[in-house]
Amino acid sequence: MTTRHGDAVANIEAAHRERMSSVDTTWLRMDRPGNLMVIVGIMVFDRPVDRRKLKALLASRLLAFPRFRQCVQTDASGAAWWVDDAHFDLDAHLVHSRLAPPADDTALQTLVAQRAVTPLDPQRPLWQFEVVEGYRGTSALVARIHHCIADGIALIRVLLSLTDDAPRVSTTPSTRRAAQAARRPSSRLLWPPMFRRPTADADAADATADGLGQTTLSSNPWQMLLQPLTERAVQAIGAAGQVVTGSMKLATRPDRLGGYAQVGQRAVADAVQLALMPADTLTRLKGTVGPHKRVAWNEPLPLDDVKLVGRALQASVNDVLLSCVAGALRRYLIAQGEDTEGCQIRAMVPVNLRPASAGLELGNRFGLVPLVLPVGMVNPVARLQEVRRRMDALKGGYQALITYGLLAAVGHAPRAVQDPILQFMANKTTAVMTNVPGPGAPMSMAGRTLSRMMFWVPQSGDVGLGVSILSYAGGVQFGVIADAGFCPDPQQLIDAFAPEFEQLLLLAAVLPQDARGQGVLDAQRLEAALFGA
Numbered sequence: 001m002t003t004r005h006g007d008a009v010a011n012i013e014a015a016h017r018e019r020m021s022s023v024d025t026t027w028l029r030m031d032r033p034g035n036l037m038v039i040v041g042i043m044v045f046d047r048p049v050d051r052r053k054l055k056a057l058l059a060s061r062l063l064a065f066p067r068f069r070q071c072v073q074t075d076a077s078g079a080a081w082w083v084d085d086a087h088f089d090l091d092a093h094l095v096h097s098r099l100a101p102p103a104d105d106t107a108l109q110t111l112v113a114q115r116a117v118t119p120l121d122p123q124r125p126l127w128q129f130e131v132v133e134g135y136r137g138t139s140a141l142v143a144r145i146h147h148c149i150a151d152g153i154a155l156i157r158v159l160l161s162l163t164d165d166a167p168r169v170s171t172t173p174s175t176r177r178a179a180q181a182a183r184r185p186s187s188r189l190l191w192p193p194m195f196r197r198p199t200a201d202a203d204a205a206d207a208t209a210d211g212l213g214q215t216t217l218s219s220n221p222w223q224m225l226l227q228p229l230t231e232r233a234v235q236a237i238g239a240a241g242q243v244v245t246g247s248m249k250l251a252t253r254p255d256r257l258g259g260y261a262q263v264g265q266r267a268v269a270d271a272v273q274l275a276l277m278p279a280d281t282l283t284r285l286k287g288t289v290g291p292h293k294r295v296a297w298n299e300p301l302p303l304d305d306v307k308l309v310g311r312a313l314q315a316s317v318n319d320v321l322l323s324c325v326a327g328a329l330r331r332y333l334i335a336q337g338e339d340t341e342g343c344q345i346r347a348m349v350p351v352n353l354r355p356a357s358a359g360l361e362l363g364n365r366f367g368l369v370p371l372v373l374p375v376g377m378v379n380p381v382a383r384l385q386e387v388r389r390r391m392d393a394l395k396g397g398y399q400a401l402i403t404y405g406l407l408a409a410v411g412h413a414p415r416a417v418q419d420p421i422l423q424f425m426a427n428k429t430t431a432v433m434t435n436v437p438g439p440g441a442p443m444s445m446a447g448r449t450l451s452r453m454m455f456w457v458p459q460s461g462d463v464g465l466g467v468s469i470l471s472y473a474g475g476v477q478f479g480v481i482a483d484a485g486f487c488p489d490p491q492q493l494i495d496a497f498a499p500e501f502e503q504l505l506l507l508a509a510v511l512p513q514d515a516r517g518q519g520v521l522d523a524q525r526l527e528a529a530l531f532g533a
Contacts, residue, residue, distance in 0.1 A: 017081045019082075021363060023363070024149075024363055027364055039457055044452040050447065062162060071124060147458060266398060300472070315385070319384060325467055351366055380503045426459075430463070434469065438453060467479070
């Protein structure tokens with residue numbers, strides 16, 4: 001590691017550095033000019049925020065997390081390290097700007113899109129908050145945090161810990177352990193995973209992933225994908241609680257051989273599906289990403305109405321929202337003159353792998369599953385039920401755990417091995433999609449109520465579309481970030497969400513009472529219930 005004051009200082013610095021995990025290293029190295037690995041979020045205050053109060057808040061709470069005071073350094077071997085920034089300056093990370101009139105949604109969206117393609121300073125900790133004055137007569141906060149620091153679930157919880165309702169975090173070493181215990185999710189926050197399945201113990205998963213990454217690399221990069229399907233991978237799956245809790249001990253527990261065999265078979269099948277995954281439909285939303293982004297968001301949908309639709313049509317809230325995404329994509333592509341018959345668009349969906357009992361920890365603890373959206377289906381109810389069927393098929397599988405192991409493995413490998421594997425996944429994908437339940441009541445920060453919140457996770461490789469769904473204060477908001485060449489006006493796409501949902505809401509309202517609660521409704525049964533076919 002390069003130092004400024006000779007070997008003595010080098011030894012001191014080495015004592016204070018921490019090796020970055022292999023998974024976080026993978027996200028660090030995934031940066032591309034057209035797709036930076038930076039999570040971007042906005043929070044809108046109900047009144048102009050006091051900058052001094054906000055700075056004091058960040059100093060006392062955000063900087064209690066060491067990652068926000070640490071730089072990233074890489075050594076000659078390519079390993080990445082967290083190193084304390086000896087010259088840390090909060091003013092370099094909390095900056096200010098002002099929108100020119102009319103300072104409306106379009107102006108803020110343009111600024112957010114510009115920031116999404118602006119690299120963070122690699123010589124400083126990889127985050128920046130920008131207070132934007134003048135937006136609709138109030139203030140907005142644009143947050144940019146590199147993915148190597150943490151995943152979206154962890155970062156949203158960090159940001160929510162800055163609210164006045166969240167517990168304070170002590171910065172004194174003597175109370176750090178107590179502070180970590182206090183940083184449990186608020187009882188008002190619900191974090192149900194999109195795919196309801198048991199989650200792996202984080203420590204066991206990390207140990208397994210690190211072990212997998214130390215295998216000898218062959219000339220075939222796909223060995224990196226199939227390598228996790230070893231006894232160690234089955235151990236991690238076992239730790240997830242699918243068969244037993246803890247590591248695999250077949251020699252001493254022969255009675256469980258059958259269960260582990262079934263787990264292994266499903267894991268192998270899931271890995272083969274990933275390796276042989278066909279490309280989704282080629283639309284104008286795919287191609288080589290360029291240097292510019294576009295951002296848009298909608299007015300929130302009432303969460304209670306979404307729940308009503310789900311109850312009436314025997315679907316989960318997630319099923320309803322994902323069906324609206326598929327329908328909105330169909331409307332947008334048709335408006336652009338494309339034929340959507342048979343169109344299938346694949347979205348990579350993050351799945352949280354933290355155990356339910358985990359405290360607020362940074363780092364990346366999630367896997368990815370490929371969800372194929374039936375964009376070509378015309379009937380909204382048939383589309384909803386097909387989304388539900390595909391979601392059910394993914395539940396109980398191990399693709400999220402396998403991709404987590406893959407990310408850990410390639411983090412140990414040279415970048416020449418990492419890039420083609422990740423590019424393969426990107427080539428089979430059109431979008432990255434997240435769905436995060438946020439707090440049900442309004443939150444406040446630095447003495448100001450937050451009237452709106454929205455976040456976007458980055459897209460890797462040449463994936464040019466990101467769709468985010470966030471519930472907050474009784475509303476559900478959709479956000480889109482898109483490559484400007486693929487989707488020059490994402491507001492058209494966002495505007496298609498509401499009519500898709502209104503179709504389902506109307507159907508739920510007119511559905512006869514005796515047709516509800518009778519299992520999964522398909523399009524034919526609903527048509528018969530409504531029109532007496």
